[in-house]
Amino acid sequence: MGWLPILAATHASAQAQRPLPLALPLSGAGGDPQTAIAQSRTSDQVSVTNQGSIQEALGPYGDPFGLRAFLAARGITYVLTYIGEGLSNMSGGLRRGATYGGRLDTSLDIDLDTLMGWRGARFHTDFFQIHGHGLSARYVNNLTTVTGIEALPSTRLFELWIEQRLFDDTLSVKLGQISADTEFAIAQSAVVFMNAGFGWPNVGAVVMPSGGPIYPLATPAIRLKYEPTPELSFQGGLFNGDPAGTPAPGDETDPHQRNRTGTAFRLNDPALLLGEVSYAYPAFPGTEQLPGTATLGGWYHFGRFESPRLDSVQGRLLADPEASGISRRFRGNAGIYAILDQTLYREPGTASQGASAFLRFSAVPSDRNLIDLYVDTGLAYRGLFPGRPNDTLGLGMIHSRISPEARAFDRESLLYGSGTRLLRSSETVFEATYQAEMVPGLTLQPDLQYVMRPGGGLVDQRGRRLRNATVLGLRATINY
16 A cells, blocks of 8 residues: 555656666667667567567556556666467478467566665576477477477576676676577577577587577576677676586487476586677778677587497497497587678668678587588668668578588498488578567567478488478567
8 A cells, every 4th residue: 555656656757757768778689789780679589688668559558557667766677578479381391280389588687786786786587488389399300490489388487697797897797597699699680580590500509418508598607798898899608518417318308398497507517618709890891880790709518429420339330230329429519600790781861770681600520510510691671661660671591511420420321221311411491581560569570481401301201301391480579
């Protein structure tokens, strides 16, 4: 009874004053300077601050009792984002079929300076409620999951951390449960796409234990970031290298099942070390007002990794019927990546309309990985059609190459009479998508994907190569 009048008074006061922020200040994906003019309004990628809120369209009903304004004045902001999508495999892959999947993201940020005088400190946590079924697992069987929200249905904790900024905000330290794909290896122009490969380079998701510390499996970590200038940043992170833990021999339980609630907080697995340098230049040489970002990064995992070709008995091949059937194990694994994200064209007289493009490359050793090379590229255009300034069109391509060692295993299996007549080579995905903003905070997004050689050239139960798959989808995103 006592605090409701206070909330109502706060709400009335907020109407008469400048509106309070509804979320964190907008920036480029991953918190870096926004140089991609075509960065979309909403995205499933956890590195992105979705723009706009449905609260604006709800008018006086958007903030009942003024609770949101009351909390924001004290440094507490919360965001609710729901993504729902229907997807259909029209042809190819394992079989035809359709699915519905959804994800509710509830995030909370607290400015600890405003709340309690802890200068330069911020607290963040978010939870996911994931439901529905994944199209890739059931119907396509491809390497790059067709949607970034596909995961085992569950209600789970995602991130939980405190960040401390020091030395006039040039140095920040983040400690807690962290997801690597919120800050590392991000292409800003790629955030409009639905395929999960555009979020985190798929080579890492395929080769790292349990898929690595990325959505939906964050893990205990520490991250340091140094920004000597607004354009230049250096960052590094030390993560627990397996967010779900190593299963017992023969246990093929989904990693999402082994850490179903996100509260495993594992600390005793081999570590993953990530490092990255990024430069956000104000204009491409010879142009004006066409900014871009160049990024170079790498990682090292201290665990053990199995050979896709060699047996644990020296001198034998896994395909040999007399082999032990246990793969040779290597100590450690490493990868490098490079990203170029460039604004190509700015609509005259506008600040946020035009075209941006990206190119991302990632490579790992072939002797201990199924995939050794990953490349994705694409073009995004925001405001292409008159009267639709916040709509974004995207055209992209992903290429994942099966490593020479894995291809050699296929050839040797054929020679020994235990394999199929088909050899895996690579998987290539083309995506065309269009995100339409209906009102601020609500977008609809039709999507088309064409998957060539699903799984790199896998075969079905009858020994025939999986046919190229055509996937159609429609996504709705509501941000509050």
